[in-house]
Amino acid sequence: xxxxxxxxxxxxxxxxxxxxxxxxxxxxxxxxxxxxxxxxxxxxxxxxxxxxxxxxxxxxxxxxxxxxxxxxxxxxxxxxxxxxxxxxxxxxxxxxxxxxxxxxxxxxxxxxxxxxxxxxxxxxxxxxxxxxxxxxxxxxxxxxxxxxxxxxxxxxxxxxxxxxxxxxxxxxxxxxxxxxxxxxxxxxxxxxxxxxxxxxxxxxxxxxxxxxxxxxxxxxxxxxxxxx
Numbered sequence: 001x002x003x004x005x006x007x008x009x010x011x012x013x014x015x016x017x018x019x020x021x022x023x024x025x026x027x028x029x030x031x032x033x034x035x036x037x038x039x040x041x042x043x044x045x046x047x048x049x050x051x052x053x054x055x056x057x058x059x060x061x062x063x064x065x066x067x068x069x070x071x072x073x074x075x076x077x078x079x080x081x082x083x084x085x086x087x088x089x090x091x092x093x094x095x096x097x098x099x100x101x102x103x104x105x106x107x108x109x110x111x112x113x114x115x116x117x118x119x120x121x122x123x124x125x126x127x128x129x130x131x132x133x134x135x136x137x138x139x140x141x142x143x144x145x146x147x148x149x150x151x152x153x154x155x156x157x158x159x160x161x162x163x164x165x166x167x168x169x170x171x172x173x174x175x176x177x178x179x180x181x182x183x184x185x186x187x188x189x190x191x192x193x194x195x196x197x198x199x200x201x202x203x204x205x206x207x208x209x210x211x212x213x214x215x216x217x218x219x220x221x222x223x224x225x226x227x228x
Contacts, residue, residue: 027191027198029053031205034185043077045189045202052080054202074109075206077199084108086117086203090210102207103142104200116142118150118200120207136162136212139204151196153204157212160187164196164204174201176208 028048035042035057042056055078077086087109091101100122106115119142123135139151151173155162160178165171173193179186191201 027194029189029191029198029202030179030186031189031202032186033209043202043206054079054085054199055082056206075210076108077203077206085199087114088203088206088210100211102210104203104207118142118204120204120211122211123153137208138167139164153208157208158184160184162208164201166193174204176205 030046032044037057040057042058045054047053073090075088076084087105089103102120104118119140121138134154137153141150152167162176164174173196175190177188191198
């Protein structure tokens with residue numbers, strides 16, 4: 001990390017230009033696929049200063065009925081103090097679906113009137129996948145009349161190298177980047193599009209981890225005996 005030298009003279013620039021430059025700086029997070037709590041699975045996310053930004057702490061999952069079953073399908077992203085920010089919920093259908101489907105809700109989805117924000121759906125490749133097709137998932141905004149996909153996820157989550165792009169223009173909104181010499185459990189999340197924000201970007205990462213974590217992840221945060 002670069003050192004800060006407060007005594008170095010900085011050329012003067014208009015205040016508006018400084019604010020605009022600061023707003024365009026990407027948010028860089030370090031993601032550790034491990035909970036800080038004993039006997040928990042989850043994520044611990046640090047900001048660029050090493051402070052705790054987000055956490056996911058999930059005790060062992062099992063199959064429940066009714067309300068407890070629905071709770072078992074939720075993964076909750078919290079801030080450092082434990083306040084629910086995003087709930088990542090797996091959508092289970094009675095009929096076989098070819099694509100996994102997750103919905104991101106604002107705050108605690110168990111509360112009444114929880115607002116759905118995004119849908120993350122695994123890309124269905126069909127029988128004839130082209131070598132050039134690197135699409136992993138489609139991210140669609142919810143709660144509006146727009147049905148078009150807002151973002152596409154491309155690359156390889158298993159290799160910790162994938163990008164969330166604006167589907168209309170291809171601009172990068174967020175990137176998962178491998179951190180050298182530390183394995184797959186620690187990686188970087190770089191958020192360039194502040195319209196999506198760090199919390200929503202991390203929610204998308206959680207959905208990707210459940211869909212594509214595979215053998216590179218120590219364990220899924222949810223049980224795998226299901227059809228989606």
